[in-house]
Amino acid sequence: MAEQDPNRVLIGTNTWQAEVAATKHDVSQFLKKVRTMTPVEKQRLFLVEDDRELASMVSDFLTGNGFEVIVEHDGKSALSRIQSESFDVIVLDIGLPGMDGISICRSVRSDYEGPILMLTARGDEIDEVVALEVGADDYMSKPVRPHALLARLRVHLRRSSQSGTDSATTRITIDGLVIDTTNRSVLIDGVSIDLTTAEFDLLWLLAQSAGKVIPRDELYQQLHGVRYDGLDRSIDLRVSRLRKKIGDDPVQPQRIKSVRSVGYLLATQS
Numbered sequence: 001m002a003e004q005d006p007n008r009v010l011i012g013t014n015t016w017q018a019e020v021a022a023t024k025h026d027v028s029q030f031l032k033k034v035r036t037m038t039p040v041e042k043q044r045l046f047l048v049e050d051d052r053e054l055a056s057m058v059s060d061f062l063t064g065n066g067f068e069v070i071v072e073h074d075g076k077s078a079l080s081r082i083q084s085e086s087f088d089v090i091v092l093d094i095g096l097p098g099m100d101g102i103s104i105c106r107s108v109r110s111d112y113e114g115p116i117l118m119l120t121a122r123g124d125e126i127d128e129v130v131a132l133e134v135g136a137d138d139y140m141s142k143p144v145r146p147h148a149l150l151a152r153l154r155v156h157l158r159r160s161s162q163s164g165t166d167s168a169t170t171r172i173t174i175d176g177l178v179i180d181t182t183n184r185s186v187l188i189d190g191v192s193i194d195l196t197t198a199e200f201d202l203l204w205l206l207a208q209s210a211g212k213v214i215p216r217d218e219l220y221q222q223l224h225g226v227r228y229d230g231l232d233r234s235i236d237l238r239v240s241r242l243r244k245k246i247g248d249d250p251v252q253p254q255r256i257k258s259v260r261s262v263g264y265l266l267a268t269q270s
């Protein structure tokens with residue numbers, strides 16, 4: 001089993017305990033409302049975390065917020081379960097015994113269509129970049145704040161389940177780039193481009209306002225469901241990944257342009 005920094009584990013555990021305790025009343029009120037609602041099928045969440053105490057607290061919190069949580073502590077066992085069972089969303093720690101989270105994500109991404117959210121060490125930019133490179137839809141640094149995790153999970157699940165038929169516009173074409181929400185497909189000059197759920201969502205947001213700058217904090221709010229904290233670089237990393245996939249020059253991009261200290265725009269020739 002991979003060694004863990006006891007101070008990091010303690011900080012993560014204490015932070016989680018403090019936040020959950022502070023929101024205990026909110027959870028209680030939520031559960032009262034749930035009891036009066038018509039029963040619905042719970043979404044299955046697969047939590048892969050080798051810190052058993054932290055995993056237990058996360059599981060309890062998410063269960064109290066309407067999820068069916070299945071917990072696994074070993075990497076190899078987690079891979080086997082993802083390949084043989086059905087989950088709506090996966091929360092995957094990177095540092096796992098048996099098989100690390102990066103390898104698991106890389107192995108299942110081509111077959112698993114649901115959102116994958118990875119947990120990384122605080123400030124570890126390499127882990128964050130690699131997580132997106134292997135197909136994770138999102139990442140969060142430890143210690144994880146419970147309400148922030150819940151908000152992101154709900155945003156990703158809502159987006160992944162959208163068929164696109166609720167919107168008046170389901171298809172946008174811009175200079176050879178075709179984005180279709182009915183089947184969540186992207187074509188460039190007739191060639192299909194494979195994007196993760198989060199990459200597709202970002203590209204669609206930019207396409208809906210093509211030619212206009214969208215502030216970074218607005219993109220963050222739309223994609224994550226919480227306010228931008230000024231530090232998270234997930235939008236920048238996702239843009240970088242998108243540029244590679246659509247063949248945009250990272251030095252002199254022609255499609256997705258950066259506006260310094262503001263945000264991004266999807267350029268048009270007109």
